[in-house]
Amino acid sequence: MPANNDYREAQLSIESVGKVFTSEPGLLRSLSGRRASGGYVALEDVNLRIEENTFVSIIGPSGCGKSTLLNLMAGLDEPSSGQILMDGLRIRGPGPDRGVVFQNYVLMPWLTALENVIYAIETAQPSISKGSAKEQAREYLSMVDLDKAMGRYPREMSGGMKQRVAIARALSIKPKILLMDEPFGALDALTRGYLQEEVLQLWENHRVTVVLVTHSIDEALLLSDQIVLMSSGPNARISDLIDLPRIRPRKRNMIETHPDFLAVKQRLEDHLFRETRAIEEK
Amino acid sequence: MTKSSLSKPMGLLVSIVSVVIALVVWQILAKQGLLGKNFPGSLETLKELQWWLSDPFFNNGPNDLGIGTNLLISLRRVMIGYSLSIVVAVPLGLLIGVSRLASSSANPFIQLLKPVSPLAWLPIGLFVFRDSELTGIFVIFISSVWPTLISTSFGVQTINPDYLRVSRSLGASQLRTITKVVLPAVMPNILAGMRISMGIAWLVIVAAEMLLGSGIGYFIWNEWNNLSLPNIFVAIIVIGLTGILLDQLIGALQKRFDYQL
Numbered sequence: 001m002p003a004n005n006d007y008r009e010a011q012l013s014i015e016s017v018g019k020v021f022t023s024e025p026g027l028l029r030s031l032s033g034r035r036a037s038g039g040y041v042a043l044e045d046v047n048l049r050i051e052e053n054t055f056v057s058i059i060g061p062s063g064c065g066k067s068t069l070l071n072l073m074a075g076l077d078e079p080s081s082g083q084i085l086m087d088g089l090r091i092r093g094p095g096p097d098r099g100v101v102f103q104n105y106v107l108m109p110w111l112t113a114l115e116n117v118i119y120a121i122e123t124a125q126p127s128i129s130k131g132s133a134k135e136q137a138r139e140y141l142s143m144v145d146l147d148k149a150m151g152r153y154p155r156e157m158s159g160g161m162k163q164r165v166a167i168a169r170a171l172s173i174k175p176k177i178l179l180m181d182e183p184f185g186a187l188d189a190l191t192r193g194y195l196q197e198e199v200l201q202l203w204e205n206h207r208v209t210v211v212l213v214t215h216s217i218d219e220a221l222l223l224s225d226q227i228v229l230m231s232s233g234p235n236a237r238i239s240d241l242i243d244l245p246r247i248r249p250r251k252r253n254m255i256e257t258h259p260d261f262l263a264v265k266q267r268l269e270d271h272l273f274r275e276t277r278a279i280e281e282k
Numbered sequence: 283m284t285k286s287s288l289s290k291p292m293g294l295l296v297s298i299v300s301v302v303i304a305l306v307v308w309q310i311l312a313k314q315g316l317l318g319k320n321f322p323g324s325l326e327t328l329k330e331l332q333w334w335l336s337d338p339f340f341n342n343g344p345n346d347l348g349i350g351t352n353l354l355i356s357l358r359r360v361m362i363g364y365s366l367s368i369v370v371a372v373p374l375g376l377l378i379g380v381s382r383l384a385s386s387s388a389n390p391f392i393q394l395l396k397p398v399s400p401l402a403w404l405p406i407g408l409f410v411f412r413d414s415e416l417t418g419i420f421v422i423f424i425s426s427v428w429p430t431l432i433s434t435s436f437g438v439q440t441i442n443p444d445y446l447r448v449s450r451s452l453g454a455s456q457l458r459t460i461t462k463v464v465l466p467a468v469m470p471n472i473l474a475g476m477r478i479s480m481g482i483a484w485l486v487i488v489a490a491e492m493l494l495g496s497g498i499g500y501f502i503w504n505e506w507n508n509l510s511l512p513n514i515f516v517a518i519i520v521i522g523l524t525g526i527l528l529d530q531l532i533g534a535l536q537k538r539f540d541y542q543l
């Protein structure tokens with residue numbers, strides 16, 4: 001990974017980041033990982049550099065700190081130690097250069113699909129006129145094939161449609177990085193496959209960087225340039241980085257037959273198995 | 283038997299039949315003298331009701347107002363006092379919901395004042411305002427402010443944190459998040475509180491007006507002095523029907539803002 005050693009090429013750079021939760025949910029009290037100080041060390045010394053326009057997947061056993069890491073990148077939470085740089089500047093909070101897609105869509109139920117996207121656009125560009133905000137919102141919704149559903153409320157949409165609105169909303173603020181936290185986890189297999197294709201398309205057409213948290217090995221293989229493997233928590237770290245063959249477009253059957261992909265798949269499975277067993281045996 | 287096993291028109295029919303039966307039983311009991319001497323029957327009451335409704339808005343001086351005139355006087359007081367309470371309760375509830383400082387400062391007063399009977403405020407109001415009109419409005423305000431206040435702040439405290447995270451991730455300011463996300467998200471809570479507040483306001487005005495000299499509550503007091511029981515029943519029916527109407531009004535608003543989250 002020669003390119004990774006060059007600081008200037010990284011668009012997002014995570015440097016020695018640690019995250020300690022001090023107010024832990026009650027359930028956690030019985031688990032290990034409590035330090036003498038009383039905090040729960042979710043992440044410890046995480047280092048990662050993400051290059052512009054790459055598609056990066058983060059994969060790891062559940063509860064290891066993937067969402068925590070993504071929230072730190074989004075600026076929704078602050079690292080306890082270390083820092084995260086975006087284009088060389090330290091991240092101090094959320095910003096329109098980063099768009100976030102959450103697992104459970106989180107559309108405002110009192111707004112239609114169109115209004116949900118308009119809310120994002122008007123938030124990111126306070127001086128925009130009502131008319132052009134609406135026009136832009138329409139464009140982004142039609143990009144995710146929702147021309148016919150713009151006037152619908154979230155309760156009138158399927159999970160897949162809602163997630164497409166959420167993706168349109170995240171893209172509508174014209175971010176440089178799209179951060180997605182298990183965006184397809186709650187969807188059925190067919191919808192999931194369809195949305196994966198759509199995200200690939202958007203990524204190719206928009207030239208955004210995508211960071212995707214997933215627990216699906218196949219999803220990571222199908223979509224990514226690079227896969228980030230995380231160890232199980234507490235004190236989770238990045239245990240491996242895997243660069244995938246940059247073959248695009250990538251067909252679904254390719255990852256099941258191509259020897260390079262098969263080798264990576266084997267590696268991922270071994271890793272996840274090991275880390276999950278580590279959790280079970282604690 | 284579940285509720286749904288009765289169709290809607292059937293349900294309406296059953297309701298009508300039950301009212302008719304109640305009127306018949308009332309009439310029989312009254313005529314048999316089982317409710318005391320000279321207790322009015324339902325027929326007499328309905329006849330009175332018809333008389334009052336045939337010309338509801340006459341005005342022959344303070345002690346001889348049409349029932350509609352009195353009703354409008356009461357409604358006006360309720361609307362002013364109630365509106366004031368909503369205007370105060372919603373922003374204050376939002377503030378208490380978002381700020382621990384505000385909730386800690388306000389809580390002792392809310393806890394202490396909420397259970398106080400509305401009528402306890404009457405002397406205070408009369409002393410401070412020296413005016414029965416303002417006192418009535420004040421009593422309505424102070425007794426109907428609590429449910430909306432509490433329901434609003436509860437709504438804010440139990441808001442789905444994901445909405446706030448999305449808004450924050452888009453870079454929204456605190457103020458924008460409160461007006462564009464928190465407020466609509468707690469709208470169902472606000473309306474639920476407003477519905478209870480409305481019920482209380484209408485409940486309280488009748489009691490308060492007995493001491494205030496006009497309005498539907500005073501009408502009852504006056505008819506009691508005239509020993510006219512049928513007229514009191516007329517007032518009770520009018521008060522009840524108006525209460526239903528007010529409740530349904532907010533019920534309709536609630537339907538409008540039910541997002542089925």
Ligand SMILES: Nc1ncnc2c1ncn2[C@@H]1O[C@H](COP(=O)(O)OP(=O)(O)O)[C@@H](O)[C@H]1O
Pocket residue numbers: 021022023024025028040042060061062063064065066067068069233
């Ligand atoms: N706000 C919080 N307070 C305390 N502990 C937390 C908090 N958020 C997450 N954690 C803990 O940190 C660990 C990592 O959580 P998370 O990032 O959600 O994992 P993942 O997304 O990989 O499943 C978990 O053990 C979780 O319980």
Ligand SMILES: [Mg+2]
Pocket residue numbers: 066067068181
């Ligand atoms: Mg997660």
